[in-house]
Amino acid sequence: MSKQPRIAIDAMGGDEGVRVMMAGVALARRRHEGLRFTLFGDESRIKVALDNHPNLRAASEVVHTDQVVEATDKPSVALRKSKNSSMGLAIQAVKAGDAGAAVSAGNTGALMSMAKVALRTMPGIDRPALAALLPTLGSNDVVMLDLGANTECDARNLVQFAVMGGAYARTVLDLARPRVRLLNIGTEDLKGTDEIRDAAATLRGAIALPMDFEGFIEGDKLASGDADVIVCDGFAGNVALKTAEGTARFVTDLLRRAFTSSIRSKIGFLISKPAMHLLRHHLDPNNHNGAVFLGLNGVVVKSHGGADEKGVxxxxxxxxxLLEEDITRRIAEDLANIGALAPVEMPAK
Known part of the structure; x- marks a missing residue:
């Protein structure tokens, strides 16, 4: 890295507490040795955790606050805490330019609300979207958005999500022209709502953008590897994500029960243990942890509340x-091309 950024960490977010957050950040620094951090939260607890990670302690500044956004706080309540909570201070550091990005494992709704109010959306973006990587049977993961930030979206929003998702896929998956698809109830051109069909019409004409729009994809193909970016509204995306997570738990629990049901099954488990380990690794959410609020004037990453140190x-x-590759600039460059390329008039804001 030519220029190492500083990352603001909400040390108080997450189900596992400060210890796991600090262990995860220390692990990340071993991969990015030049990174600097500002850690927001209870100073005494943070410093105790840092005693186990001298490499992180040497690269960190601690800012004390005893205010924490709780998992049960509504966004409106969290906003009132934004000036003094560990989450709010981390986002404010990005706004002030004191940090390039913020990472939190806290309340998702609160994080989204605070980030939108503090950082605002980029020019050309109506609404930010929550994007994450999901495992597939293909050669790489798939970027999916929106995963819950916007329950209702028009065609304009979906097109903007596609542009942001494409830029994100180029950054994290190293793809020159990611394959983009819209989640729909069928693959035929006449299927779906007016919003989805209008968005598809616009994306088909965006041939100069660094992406390949390949039409619609159905829910049973999310993990097929047939797309690099899957775009949908936040309602459908969140339902799809939770269904996928539930299915993964169902499969692993079912296999566990099957392999412990008899002596014969236990022998079978020993024989298939390497394959089971590979399956467990592929489905482990910690290997795909780190959802991103795309479309803001700053980088905000949401870690899963239950993530372990590897996930953090x-x-x-x-x-x-995202800071290394300047994701905000990439999105802005792609957005500048939409107006000239769209074959249909984009719906009004």
Whole structure:
């Protein structure tokens, strides 16, 4: 990295507490040795955790606050805490230019609300979207957005999500021209709502953008590897994500029960243990941790509340990578081309 950024960390977010957050950030720093951090939260607890990670302690500044956004706080309540909470101070550091990105494992709704109010959306973006990487059977993961930030979207929003998702895929998946598809109830051109069909018409004409729009994809193909970016509204995206997570848990629990049901099954488990380990690794959410609020004037990464240190490290890695590749600039460059390329008039804002 030619210029190492500083990342603001909400040390108090997450189900596992300060210890796991600090262990994860320390693990990330071993991968990005030049990174600097500002850690927001209870100073005494943070410093105790840093005693186990001298490499992180040497690269960090601690800013004390005893205010924390709780998992049960509504966004309106969290906004009132934004000036003094660990989450709010991390986002304010990005706004002030004191940090290039913020990472939090706290309340998703609160994080989204605070980030939108503090950082505002980029020119040309009506609404930010929550994007994440999901595992597939293909050669790489798939970027999916929106995963819950916007329950209702018009065609203009979906087109903007496609542009942002394409820029994100080029950054984190190293793809020159990611394959983009819209989530729909069928693959035929006449299927779906007016918003989805209008968005598809616009994207088909955007041939100069660094992406290949390949039409619609159905829910049963999310993990097929047939797309690099899948675009949908936040309602459908969140339902799809939770269904996928539930299915993964169902499959692993079912296999666990099957392999412990008899002596014969246990022998079968020993024989298939390497394959089971590979399956567990592929489905482990910590290996894909780090959802991003795209479309803001700053980088904000959401770590899963239940992430372990490996998951937290992955979220920090995502933030560092987005800063290295200047994701905001990439999105802005692509957005500048939409107006000239769209074959249909984009719906009014």
């Amino acid at each position: 490290a992955n979220a920090v890695h995502v933030a560092a990578r």
